[in-house]
Amino acid sequence: MDTKKKIVVAITGASGSVYAKLLLQQLQHLSEQIAEVAVVMSDNAKEVWRFELDNEEYNDLPYKIYGKMDFMAPFASGSARFDTMVIVPCSMGTLGRIASGISDDLITRAADVMLKERRRLILVARDTPLNLIHIRNMATVTEAGAIICPAIPSFYSKPKTIEDLAMTVVNRVIDLIGLDNASYRWSESAG
Numbered sequence: 001m002d003t004k005k006k007i008v009v010a011i012t013g014a015s016g017s018v019y020a021k022l023l024l025q026q027l028q029h030l031s032e033q034i035a036e037v038a039v040v041m042s043d044n045a046k047e048v049w050r051f052e053l054d055n056e057e058y059n060d061l062p063y064k065i066y067g068k069m070d071f072m073a074p075f076a077s078g079s080a081r082f083d084t085m086v087i088v089p090c091s092m093g094t095l096g097r098i099a100s101g102i103s104d105d106l107i108t109r110a111a112d113v114m115l116k117e118r119r120r121l122i123l124v125a126r127d128t129p130l131n132l133i134h135i136r137n138m139a140t141v142t143e144a145g146a147i148i149c150p151a152i153p154s155f156y157s158k159p160k161t162i163e164d165l166a167m168t169v170v171n172r173v174i175d176l177i178g179l180d181n182a183s184y185r186w187s188e189s190a191g
């Protein structure tokens with residue numbers, strides 16, 4: 001079986017379109033390790049991207065973008081054997097629908113598939129502060145096998161720009177996907 005990864009990147013309408021942009025850019029640099037990247041966006045993801053990044057560059061990605069109601073997309077079924085799905089950023093609404101098993105669009109259906117097939121589902125959840133419903137939903141999806149990788153950047157690599165800061169989250173996501181990636185490693189670059 002091919003060891004190159006098949007990855008779904010879903011983008012939802014939480015703040016932080018820059019995380020999606022940078023992840024998709026970085027996956028292009030790691031293309032030798034990847035068999036396929038499939039992209040799906042919610043309506044609000046497009047709105048937030050336009051608002052926060054002042055462009056529509058999601059139309060120019062070198063990856064196939066599936067319609068949010070396209071249940072004929074390969075990753076709507078476990079038989080297509082995608083390895084990993086990343087939802088970046090992941091809104092509290094999408095988190096709640098996944099936690100409740102509501103598979104009413106391609107994003108939530110694909111997430112449901114990843115969980116039932118025991119494959120890797122990474123939610124780059126973003127909101128602050130969190131209410132008890134958010135926290136319980138995070139616990140529910142974690143118990144079902146998903147990984148909550150919150151959009152919480154770190155500062156110990158001394159990022160200089162907003163993109164450097166956002167990359168501290170994206171690099172953790174790439175580690176979780178299981179791709180080899182040169183990035184800051186705590187204690188390795190000291191001295």
Ligand SMILES: Cc1cc2nc3c(=O)[nH]c(=O)nc-3n(C[C@H](O)[C@H](O)[C@H](O)COP(=O)(O)O)c2cc1C
Nearest residue numbers: 012013014015042044045048091092093094126127
């Ligand atoms: C500019 C903007 C920023 C938003 N930021 C967040 C956020 O950080 N987290 C969140 O859960 N929802 C946020 N929302 C609200 C979601 O877009 C909204 O709940 C939407 O229904 C989510 O749908 P989706 O998960 O299908 O994209 C934001 C909306 C806008 C317009």
